[in-house]
Amino acid sequence: xxxxxxxxxxxxxxxxxxxxxxxxxxxxxxxxxxxxxxxxxxxxxxxxxxxxxxxxxxxxxxxxxxxxxxxxxxxxxxxxxxxxxxxxxxxxxxxxxxxxxxxxxxxxxxxxxxxxxxxxxxxxxxxxxxxxxxxxxxxxxxxxxxxxxxxxxxxxxxxxxxxxxxxxxxxxxxxxxxxxxxxxxxxxxxxxxxxxxxxxxxxxxxxxxxxxxxxxxxxxxxxxxxxxxxxxxxxxxxxxxxxxxxxxxxxxxxxxxxxxxxxxxxxxxxxxxxxxxxxxxxxxxxxxxxxxxxxxxxxxxxxxxxxxxxxxxxxxxxxxxxxxxxx
Amino acid sequence: xxxxxxxxxxxxxxxxxxxxxxxxxxxxxxxxxxxxxxxxxxxxxxxxxxxxxxxxxxxxxxxxxxxxxxxxxxxxxxxxxxxxxxxxxxxxxxxxxxxxxxxxxxxxxxxxxxxxxxxxxxxxxxxxxxxxxxxxxxxxxxxxxxxxxxxxxxxxxxxxxxxxxxxxxxxxx
Ligand SMILES: Cc1cc2nc3c(=O)[nH]c(=O)nc-3n(C[C@H](O)[C@H](O)[C@H](O)COP(=O)(O)OP(=O)(O)OC[C@H]3O[C@@H](n4cnc5c(N)ncnc54)[C@H](O)[C@@H]3O)c2cc1C
Ligand code: SF4
Ligand code: FES
Ligand code: FES
Numbered sequence: 001x002x003x004x005x006x007x008x009x010x011x012x013x014x015x016x017x018x019x020x021x022x023x024x025x026x027x028x029x030x031x032x033x034x035x036x037x038x039x040x041x042x043x044x045x046x047x048x049x050x051x052x053x054x055x056x057x058x059x060x061x062x063x064x065x066x067x068x069x070x071x072x073x074x075x076x077x078x079x080x081x082x083x084x085x086x087x088x089x090x091x092x093x094x095x096x097x098x099x100x101x102x103x104x105x106x107x108x109x110x111x112x113x114x115x116x117x118x119x120x121x122x123x124x125x126x127x128x129x130x131x132x133x134x135x136x137x138x139x140x141x142x143x144x145x146x147x148x149x150x151x152x153x154x155x156x157x158x159x160x161x162x163x164x165x166x167x168x169x170x171x172x173x174x175x176x177x178x179x180x181x182x183x184x185x186x187x188x189x190x191x192x193x194x195x196x197x198x199x200x201x202x203x204x205x206x207x208x209x210x211x212x213x214x215x216x217x218x219x220x221x222x223x224x225x226x227x228x229x230x231x232x233x234x235x236x237x238x239x240x241x242x243x244x245x246x247x248x249x250x251x252x253x254x255x256x257x258x259x260x261x262x263x264x265x266x267x268x269x270x271x272x273x274x275x276x277x278x279x280x281x282x283x284x285x286x287x288x289x290x291x292x293x294x295x296x297x298x299x300x301x302x303x304x305x306x307x308x309x310x311x312x313x314x315x316x317x318x319x320x321x322x323x324x325x326x327x
Numbered sequence: 328x329x330x331x332x333x334x335x336x337x338x339x340x341x342x343x344x345x346x347x348x349x350x351x352x353x354x355x356x357x358x359x360x361x362x363x364x365x366x367x368x369x370x371x372x373x374x375x376x377x378x379x380x381x382x383x384x385x386x387x388x389x390x391x392x393x394x395x396x397x398x399x400x401x402x403x404x405x406x407x408x409x410x411x412x413x414x415x416x417x418x419x420x421x422x423x424x425x426x427x428x429x430x431x432x433x434x435x436x437x438x439x440x441x442x443x444x445x446x447x448x449x450x451x452x453x454x455x456x457x458x459x460x461x462x463x464x465x466x467x468x469x470x471x472x473x474x475x476x477x478x479x480x481x482x483x484x485x486x487x488x489x490x491x492x493x494x495x496x497x498x499x500x
Contacts, residue, residue, distance in 0.1 A: 006343035006389045031385045034346070035366050047343070049390060073379075077445045082453040093448040097470025098437065099373055099382045234448065234469035 002043040009050050012211060016179050019207045021046040026209060028108025029071070031100050036113065040122050041130055051105060054212050057081075062217035068107030068210045072163065073098070075106060085215060087224035087243045091166035094228040097235050107210040110164055110174070110190065111202065114157035114265075115237055116146065128154045129198040136198075144303035145239065148295075148311070149264040155198030156301060158262055159191055160237050165261035166226055168269050169243035173214045178205055187213070188259075191266030198265070219255060222247045223322045228261070229314055238262035240310045246322040248282045256319075263298075263311060270294045273315065282323040284316065291315040328393040332357065333401030340388050347391055348372045348383035351398060359399035359428045363472075370471035373429035373436070374398050380436025382470075399428035402435065411435065414484035422475035430481055433471045438489045440467070458491050 009015035019026060023045035027033060036042040054067030057078050064080055075081055076092035092101065095109075118125035118137040126135035138146055138156050146156040164187070172187040190202050204210075218224065224245035230236040241261035247254045256277045258270040273294035280286040291312045298308045320326065329336045332355060340350055348365075351357045351374070363371035365384045372383040375397040402409040411431050414420070421427045446453050449466045457463060461482055473481060 001344045004343060030387055030390060031367055034385050034387060086453055089453055093446060098467055099370060099380045099470045100367055102379045103381050234466055
């Protein structure tokens, strides 16, 4: 690990000031950043611990306001999340282990970096995300876990977060702060596709702090859930995951929000599938057609073609479960 | 409030790179907490911080200023074993024993979570009271690997202490 200075912020303005130091980074639970620092993938000169900031979960405008410092376990256990946003509780509970969920924060979970093994392999692999312009050993390498949607020649990595997929499906808003002021972003616009610059993963400016996330209320009668498919039953990253919220009225799809994990460089809001579903009868045929519409643009790599079929089946199964149609 | 380990005040390391795990093992010579993967993937380094289980390998010691850490060395009551320690012996909850301190600390943290009504990935109804059956237990303990495959004994030992009717969810923590 490269030497660094450790600081702790007691307030937002203090965090912004401390983060103005050269090569400074915010520190949440540290479960991703400390690991990447140990591997020397990340080499910050200063860490600013922001876990004391915004640790509350509060009702707001009929929805929920979630501080960036809230731990993943606390969010999953919160009564309002379990009652009103099961997709979020289930996504959180499907992630990592109980120990890591006790440490990980909402802000850190959103900004955790890819699990592409070449990205981690500082000594042995070429990676455009780690060293811009170096090349990408995953593109023609072992890419079973990599992207099928929105990838580029430069990078085929996926975003590993489960929580972010649920937040994408829930139309969450991210609230951020810099010395210049505050702004809000739809969660689906926080992460970028890799394009020619996979090293730039979000639209955040250097030093920009995530303060909290807000969730709008879901319309009455909406059901939501999260399904994660992985290599073992627990404690593994998603190969494919689906977060969905669905409202059926008189047998027709009145409202649907669908997001996919494990398939792209960002949580993938399935807008094509949603458009295809609205107003249709809630039947298996509708769900299958919508999944096919979304996945029409999918491009398999050498080892990950199975993800296309897996995503198709998982989308269909989740929508069938939520609508009560026989799966 | 300073950092404490098993009740004793401990100075923070000068170098912020020192993990909580390294502080425990290398500085305090509390070698009960084990180092496995050093990347959060095995649970051998699990300790309790203010009663919550964490992996100490991904924790910088300086992050835990003011917190109370409990390790496997701190869970017995003098010469009297913690009930889980006794149950692990009774049920052969280990072979080589390397994962055992992490398993036991993790199970103590799990019981506190159950007491607070924390659901898990396999919980059917997120609003219902959870009953710790073997499925719930395996899911909740999935952050602790055992390379010897002593899982049957581990599950039996933990169910013996924290199984159905053993943890009162209304009263506990
Ligand atoms: C073994 C293992 C298994 C895992 N399995 C899963 C899994 O199945 N599913 C899953 O979703 N995740 C999984 N994870 C990843 C885990 O969820 C993340 O490591 C965790 O959510 C990161 O949160 P943190 O608070 O520890 O972030 P940190 O490591 O502290 O920070 C991560 C990044 O976020 C930045 N940051 C933190 N807070 C803020 C803020 N408020 N504003 C701006 N920037 C900020 C940091 O600068 C850093 O770049 C796993 C991790 C491990 C180690
Ligand atoms: S897929 Fe992206 S992260 Fe992985 S090696 Fe290629 S450039 Fe690096
Ligand atoms: S040594 Fe900490 S989880 Fe493996
Ligand atoms: S008893 Fe040997 S690793 Fe678990």
